[in-house]
């Protein structure tokens with residue numbers, strides 16, 4: 001009997017040790033991945049959240065913060081792609097270097113005994129170039145460390161997912177833990193796909209680059225599934241970018257729930273849902289208008305956006321000034337070049353009637369200014385789904401042109 005009790009206590013202690021091992025460090029390095037062309041907007045967002053400016057290197061911004069910063073960045077940032085915890089950076093010229101460097105990481109502080117480990121990565125300009133081999137090495141190294149720490153012979157992998165990303169660039173390996181899960185552009189409101197939708201993160205970036213602020217009327221005359229108008233309403237009403245969605249870290253045992261709860265309370269306190277906003281969105285396609293309306297409702301924005309079916313050439317909004325930010329057809333996929341040209345000419349017709357409005361438009365059509373018949377005040381190179389585009393600025397002071 002005494003033997004049995006002793007054995008039970010031993011098992012209990014072991015289990016307890018295993019369960020309690022996961023305990024994220026308070027201070028971490030946080031890496032935000034960001035699309036090319038959007039870095040400066042993300043930096044401004046970070047400053048607004050109270051984090052210092054850090055340089056953007058190879059599509060990522062890294063700064064040191066605490067776990068509350070991980071939660072706040074995930075919930076609030078509108079333009080970051082993902083939020084990672086950077087776990088290590090070391091030189092990896094051989095598979096052994098990679099294995100040893102990964103094994104040094106205290107994985108038991110992050111991944112619980114039942115954790116499912118997913119590994120993805122990339123190798124660029126490095127001696128180690130086989131992604132699949134590196135993937136296997138990284139996974140094996142993590143498993144070796146966890147098995148030795150948890151005193152188990154193999155990983156069970158029946159629990160929550162931990163997505164690890166490695167990047168080997170010029171022989172330097174960076175190991176990241178993805179705290180977001182699905183990309184942050186997946187806000188959750190867009191459940192059905194429209195015609196060539198723009199990523200929510202890019203839509204937000206374009207809006208934040210424009211001269212829009214909540215007291216101005218806004219219009220997207222090519223609204224499609226409603227992304228631009230919905231992101232605009234979220235900015236106007238100060239609704240956090242990721243409000244309503246789940247993040248990978250929400251499921252992790254070692255990531256204290258208090259950090260997310262605090263971030264959520266703060267974000268909810270900051271909301272200004274009763275602001276009066278004038279946000280207009282239209283599209284020639286009836287199905288697009290009903291899709292956009294559905295998505296706005298799913299985003300909790302019922303009644304905040306005025307949707308209508310309208311050809312761009314007939315669009316009119318009864319306000320003297322305002323901002324248009326739009327993603328028209330490019331003439332490459334669903335619509336051909338000629339149809340896209342008609343859209344740009346139609347937009348020009350309406351723009352001329354919209355007295356003192358500014359216009360911000362993204363397209364891959366290099367002849368846009370010529371077709372539109374007006375030189376822009378400024379343009380910026382951007383990428384939309386890896387397609388090189390230009391973002392054209394037409395400020396409201398038309399005298400400048």
Ligand SMILES: C[S@@+](CC[C@H](N)C(=O)[O-])C[C@H]1O[C@@H](n2cnc3c(N)ncnc32)[C@H](O)[C@@H]1O
Nearest residue numbers: 196197198222224225227284285311312327329
């Ligand atoms: C690139 S999509 C916009 C996608 C949108 N930004 C989104 O995230 O779903 C272009 C949209 O322009 C609309 N469109 C095409 N010709 C139009 C016209 N003459 N007037 C108004 N909308 C038009 C299409 O129906 C399509 O929804």
